[in-house]
Amino acid sequence: MTGPQIVIVGAGPAGIRAAETLAAAGLRPTVIDEGARAGGQIYRRPPDGFTRPPETLYGSQAAKAVALHTAFDRLAAAGRIVHLPRHSVVALAGGVLHAVGDGGSRRIGYDRLILATGATDRLAPVPGWQAPGVYSLGAMQIALKAQGIAMGRRIVLAGSGPLLTLLATQLLKAGAGVAAVLDTAALRGQLAAFPDLAVRPSFALQGLAMRARLGRLYHAGVALEAIEASSTGVTAVRWKDAGGRTRRTACDAVGLGWHLRAECQLADLAGCRFAYDTTWAQWLPCADRMGRAGDAVYLAGDGLRLLGADGAEVAGRLAASACLSDLGLPGPDGTADLKRLDRLDRFARGIARAFPWPADQVRALPDDAVLCRCEGVTAGSVRQTAAYGGAEANRVKSLGRAGMGRCQGRYCQIAASDLIASASGLAHAGEAGRLRAQAPIRPTAIGEWLEQE
Numbered sequence: 001m002t003g004p005q006i007v008i009v010g011a012g013p014a015g016i017r018a019a020e021t022l023a024a025a026g027l028r029p030t031v032i033d034e035g036a037r038a039g040g041q042i043y044r045r046p047p048d049g050f051t052r053p054p055e056t057l058y059g060s061q062a063a064k065a066v067a068l069h070t071a072f073d074r075l076a077a078a079g080r081i082v083h084l085p086r087h088s089v090v091a092l093a094g095g096v097l098h099a100v101g102d103g104g105s106r107r108i109g110y111d112r113l114i115l116a117t118g119a120t121d122r123l124a125p126v127p128g129w130q131a132p133g134v135y136s137l138g139a140m141q142i143a144l145k146a147q148g149i150a151m152g153r154r155i156v157l158a159g160s161g162p163l164l165t166l167l168a169t170q171l172l173k174a175g176a177g178v179a180a181v182l183d184t185a186a187l188r189g190q191l192a193a194f195p196d197l198a199v200r201p202s203f204a205l206q207g208l209a210m211r212a213r214l215g216r217l218y219h220a221g222v223a224l225e226a227i228e229a230s231s232t233g234v235t236a237v238r239w240k241d242a243g244g245r246t247r248r249t250a251c252d253a254v255g256l257g258w259h260l261r262a263e264c265q266l267a268d269l270a271g272c273r274f275a276y277d278t279t280w281a282q283w284l285p286c287a288d289r290m291g292r293a294g295d296a297v298y299l300a301g302d303g304l305r306l307l308g309a310d311g312a313e314v315a316g317r318l319a320a321s322a323c324l325s326d327l328g329l330p331g332p333d334g335t336a337d338l339k340r341l342d343r344l345d346r347f348a349r350g351i352a353r354a355f356p357w358p359a360d361q362v363r364a365l366p367d368d369a370v371l372c373r374c375e376g377v378t379a380g381s382v383r384q385t386a387a388y389g390g391a392e393a394n395r396v397k398s399l400g401r402a403g404m405g406r407c408q409g410r411y412c413q414i415a416a417s418d419l420i421a422s423a424s425g426l427a428h429a430g431e432a433g434r435l436r437a438q439a440p441i442r443p444t445a446i447g448e449w450l451e452q453e
Contacts, residue, residue, distance in 0.1 A: 015116035016313075017317045024332075090441055122258045193354035265441040
């Protein structure tokens with residue numbers, strides 16, 4: 001290949017639009033993605049032979065999903081991009097990515113790198129959440145989209161954020177049994193954020209319409225007390241309603257999720273700076289408005305700003321445009337996209353305020369509640385470790401193993417920081433620091449590395 005070697009990690013909305021922009025400028029980027037086909041999590045495509053139409057899979061977003069899929073497939077078929085599906089980038093250093101996939105491990109050099117790594121579920125621990133039959137909302141949605149499967153016959157969905165309502169309506173439409181939808185966000189806070197949500201009136205109205213379809217299944221302002229289970233799995237969820245009354249809902253599966261957590265381990269390995277965002281209650285990488293985040297590194301999509309699928313498309317175009325500009329090549333005018341990005345950011349921050357992270361629930365966890373499911377570390381252990389080891393996330397990890405499991409803190413780091421902060425008298429979780437990313441960022445077979453060497 002001639003010309004600059006540009007690699008895009010992620011083939012969701014951000015990665016697809018970045019690839020499209022670069023290809024239109026005459027470049028041939030390499031796109032690496034863990035999925036078998038492009039689309040990302042939000043527009044995940046089912047396997048071949050799956051007969052459900054896009055309207056059923058993606059609802060009101062079906063046209064956008066099809067447009068993205070078609071655009072990417074045409075680029076790949078015409079040879080205008082190099083597509084490496086089913087590959088996971090697990091490390092990077094010195095301008096080289098280390099990826100593992102169907103063909104084993106490989107090293108991929110780059111001159112410019114666009115990270116469009118998306119986001120994962122943001123989970124808050126609930127006593128009993130380590131029981132079989134407890135999933136993230138995202139996992140339940142993937143099973144529904146990719147295989148047409150409901151993860152349970154009587155399901156309780158709990159947490160907060162748009163995905164909670166969306167998944168509930170999708171499950172009901174598919175004929176699944178939803179027993180209750182438990183939202184920890186109070187209605188008062190949701191209404192207070194409505195002026196910001198109204199900058200995207202169609203989306204706000206769609207959310208209200210979905211909420212109306214749930215009827216009496218939906219409960220706002222709840223407090224989750226415990227997930228009950230037997231030796232065979234989940235049996236019920238115990239919770240308090242907005243009036244303080246204790247309720248118990250029988251179920252055989254539970255879905256949990258509090259909006260999203262940016263997937264930014266690769267950005268950390270690439271040397272990007274981070275800052276704690278109190279609105280989103282998490283550490284996010286820093287970049288300029290075009291996505292420049294360091295020497296030859298660009299960020300786009302939910303791995304940078306949690307703006308959703310539409311924002312990811314805009315950010316993908318902007319990151320690719322910045323890359324072209326830095327290479328001295330002509331690219332599209334980003335003025336309109338930057339204005340749109342401001343509107344999307346206001347909407348997203350309205351979402352964050354309407355459906356906040358349940359810090360009080362986390363800080364009130366009993367000592368025997370499991371915090372880190374990978375390692376079985378309890379909330380009491382984290383508090384004790386912070387007391388004698390110091391109020392710093394990496395020190396607590398080293399001494400107490402919270403965040404040292406397979407997920408590398410993806411699902412427990414935010415909650416652990418809250419516990420560290422509350423046990424140490426810190427103003428907020430950001431003062432406890434953040435866990436440093438370690439390569440490989442995902443579990444990888446040792447044999448892959450031995451064969452490579």
